[in-house]
Amino acid sequence: MDWAYLFEIALNGVASGGLYALAALAFVLVYKATRVVNIAIGEMLMIGAYLFFAFAASFSLPIWLAVLGAVLGTGLLGAVVERTMIRPLLGEPPISVFMVTVGLASILVGLVEIVWTADQRRLPEFLPKTPVMIGDAFLAPKVAYGSLVALVLIVLVLLVFRFWRGGVALRATASDQAAAYSMGINVPRVFSLAWVASAMIAAVAGIIVGSIGGISSSMGVFGLSVLVVVIVGGLDSVLGALVGGVFIGLVEALAGSYLGGEYKLLATFVVLVGVLMIRPYGLFGTHEIERL
Amino acid sequence: MRIGTLKQSYIADAALFDSHTQKTWLGVGTALLLLFPFMASDYWLYLACLVAINVASATGLNILTGYTGLVSLGQAAFMGLGAYTVAIMQTRLGTPFLLNLVAGGIVAMLGGLVVGIPSLRVKGLYLAIATIAASFITHFLFANLKLTGGTSGLSLPPAQLFGLALDTSFRLYWVIVPVTLLMVLGAANLFRTRIGRAFIAIRDRDISAEVLGIPLLRYKLLSFGLSSFYAGVAGGLWAYFFRVVTPESFPLLMSIFFLAAIIVGGMGTILGGILGAFFMTMVPELLKLVFDLLPGGTEMTVFLSPVRTVVFGLLIVGFLVFEPHGLAEVWRRIRRFFHLWPFRS
Numbered sequence: 001m002d003w004a005y006l007f008e009i010a011l012n013g014v015a016s017g018g019l020y021a022l023a024a025l026a027f028v029l030v031y032k033a034t035r036v037v038n039i040a041i042g043e044m045l046m047i048g049a050y051l052f053f054a055f056a057a058s059f060s061l062p063i064w065l066a067v068l069g070a071v072l073g074t075g076l077l078g079a080v081v082e083r084t085m086i087r088p089l090l091g092e093p094p095i096s097v098f099m100v101t102v103g104l105a106s107i108l109v110g111l112v113e114i115v116w117t118a119d120q121r122r123l124p125e126f127l128p129k130t131p132v133m134i135g136d137a138f139l140a141p142k143v144a145y146g147s148l149v150a151l152v153l154i155v156l157v158l159l160v161f162r163f164w165r166g167g168v169a170l171r172a173t174a175s176d177q178a179a180a181y182s183m184g185i186n187v188p189r190v191f192s193l194a195w196v197a198s199a200m201i202a203a204v205a206g207i208i209v210g211s212i213g214g215i216s217s218s219m220g221v222f223g224l225s226v227l228v229v230v231i232v233g234g235l236d237s238v239l240g241a242l243v244g245g246v247f248i249g250l251v252e253a254l255a256g257s258y259l260g261g262e263y264k265l266l267a268t269f270v271v272l273v274g275v276l277m278i279r280p281y282g283l284f285g286t287h288e289i290e291r292l
Numbered sequence: 293m294r295i296g297t298l299k300q301s302y303i304a305d306a307a308l309f310d311s312h313t314q315k316t317w318l319g320v321g322t323a324l325l326l327l328f329p330f331m332a333s334d335y336w337l338y339l340a341c342l343v344a345i346n347v348a349s350a351t352g353l354n355i356l357t358g359y360t361g362l363v364s365l366g367q368a369a370f371m372g373l374g375a376y377t378v379a380i381m382q383t384r385l386g387t388p389f390l391l392n393l394v395a396g397g398i399v400a401m402l403g404g405l406v407v408g409i410p411s412l413r414v415k416g417l418y419l420a421i422a423t424i425a426a427s428f429i430t431h432f433l434f435a436n437l438k439l440t441g442g443t444s445g446l447s448l449p450p451a452q453l454f455g456l457a458l459d460t461s462f463r464l465y466w467v468i469v470p471v472t473l474l475m476v477l478g479a480a481n482l483f484r485t486r487i488g489r490a491f492i493a494i495r496d497r498d499i500s501a502e503v504l505g506i507p508l509l510r511y512k513l514l515s516f517g518l519s520s521f522y523a524g525v526a527g528g529l530w531a532y533f534f535r536v537v538t539p540e541s542f543p544l545l546m547s548i549f550f551l552a553a554i555i556v557g558g559m560g561t562i563l564g565g566i567l568g569a570f571f572m573t574m575v576p577e578l579l580k581l582v583f584d585l586l587p588g589g590t591e592m593t594v595f596l597s598p599v600r601t602v603v604f605g606l607l608i609v610g611f612l613v614f615e616p617h618g619l620a621e622v623w624r625r626i627r628r629f630f631h632l633w634p635f636r637s
Contacts, residue, residue: 037417088613095363100612106605113598231421266432269425280413
């Protein structure tokens with residue numbers, strides 16, 4: 001056993017886990033507020049990355065403006081999706097809403113392929129290129145800075161939802177919809193807010209993921225790992241999303257380097273099945289008690 | 293207006309086809325199915341076989357998702373199990389065609405029982421995602437086992453039935469369509485029995501069903517088993533139809549396709565599974581025809597695949613938003629119109 005190697009792998013795993021955590025946060029935000037399982041989260045990431053690509057590479061805007069544009073654009077998409085697809089289905093069984101997001105994923109992939117074709121593309125470089133050394137362990141600069149950005153953003157989002165009025169409204173809606181309504185909170189607006197915020201976070205995550213590994217119309221696969229993360233962490237738990245993200249990042253990195261690349265997804269899904277059998281509602285999820 | 297349908301016995305009331313109109317249409321439909329292969333070209337026969345295979349698999353998923361309320365995204369994985377079983381038995385053992393099909397169904401059923409175990413602990417979307425896990429694990433096994441021929445997969449010779457090689461769509465049609473009809477009929481009858489009724493009770497409220505004395509463990513597993521048996525047989529037919537089976541033949545997208553098919557068709561109705569599978573298989577082909585008619589020729593064909601993806605998504609979203617009970621409900625409305633004509637309700 002080579003401890004230095006293990007440490008390096010683990011470090012890389014934790015760093016890429018930060019990205020999972022960020023995307024999982026976007027997912028949990030929507031789930032907590034609206035009880036919608038948004039399977040199109042990977043595709044929203046992709047839209048963010050492609051908008052960034054369009055603004056930065058095709059229109060050659062400065063990077064900061066392109067990021068802003070991509071985030072706002074994806075936020076707008078979130079608002080439109082909520083308004084046209086999710087709200088008409090209020091009160092429908094969860095599987096219907098789930099399938100709507102499946103349909104949404106398909107639409108987004110198709111649109112991206114129509115506009116940008118299915119080819120893989122590279123985002124303009126904007127992260128620093130100096131390698132990061134922690135002790136003796138080498139960390140790819142993109143991964144390191146990407147996860148740093150993710151970490152900062154996660155803290156920021158958590159603070160915002162702790163102290164901002166809208167954030168309080170969102171948490172109130174999440175804990176009890178009817179009570180929130182009767183306290184004068186505009187619940188439909190909170191729903192929109194959750195989707196917009198989630199889409200914006202997803203856009204940032206997409207830009208980072210895209211700048212590490214390039215973008216293509218099959219980028220949505222990232223969303224599958226995110227799905228595993230949130231299921232392992234518990235669908236409605238922010239803490240679960242963060243811990244689950246790092247955990248799955250670690251599992252993937254270890255499986256990828258000790259067993260081989262093809263074992264990556266297998267390992268994540270085996271972990272998923274294991275967690276589901278032992279703790280069906282995830283590590284930190286709420287166990288819902290059913291009554292007749 | 294339909295009159296004179298007074299039923300005097302319970303059996304008459306529970307009959308699958310209860311009116312003369314229905315029986316007449318059934319006769320017409322059977323005649324069309326019998327005549328179709330003699331009138332249609334190879335391309336349409338190919339499509340007919342594909343539709344029939346998809347109908348079989350969608351009906352299986354409908355038993356599980358539409359009637360028992362357990363959402364599954366593993367249907368393609370079970371088809372894969374069936375297809376690989378058939379391919380291995382055909383190439384290694386050379387056992388007869390129909391035996392292989394049944395064996396494919398049974399292997400898929402065993403797979404379904406294993407995947408169904410978490411359904412006792414988890415429900416709804418947790419379960420859906422657990423079944424995604426099944427689909428990745430089977431993909432991994434297909435790609436890495438020696439028995440399954442790795443990533444290049446297996447190819448198999450045409451099926452033999454009564455000394456006749458089933459190597460054209462025309463010949464396969466006479467096997468695939470009857471098998472599918474048999475399976476659909478079986479599913480329709482299932483929901484007139486105790487087991488089928490138990491499935492419906494579990495879908496409507498599983499805790500109430502348990503209170504009423506339905507053992508959830510047994511019936512949920514049974515539903516998983518039955519549904520994957522259907523998938524396995526459909527997968528076996530698929531294997532004989534395309535005659536090559538690779539790990540990439542049964543992607544997650546295919547599972548989504550079947551779920552979409554029963555949603556578009558109408559969940560929890562036998563007719564829905566048929567209409568949905570038919571519709572969702574034909575739409576991409578229709579799009580191809582439309583693209584062939586468009587000016588611009590070959591330049592436009594690059595857009596065909598993404599447009600199909602978009603239309604696929606739009607259909608799912610559109611049906612859920614505007615017609616949540618699917619095509620079966622549209623069909624019911626049309627029928628009601630003629631039943632009540634010239635009066636309206």
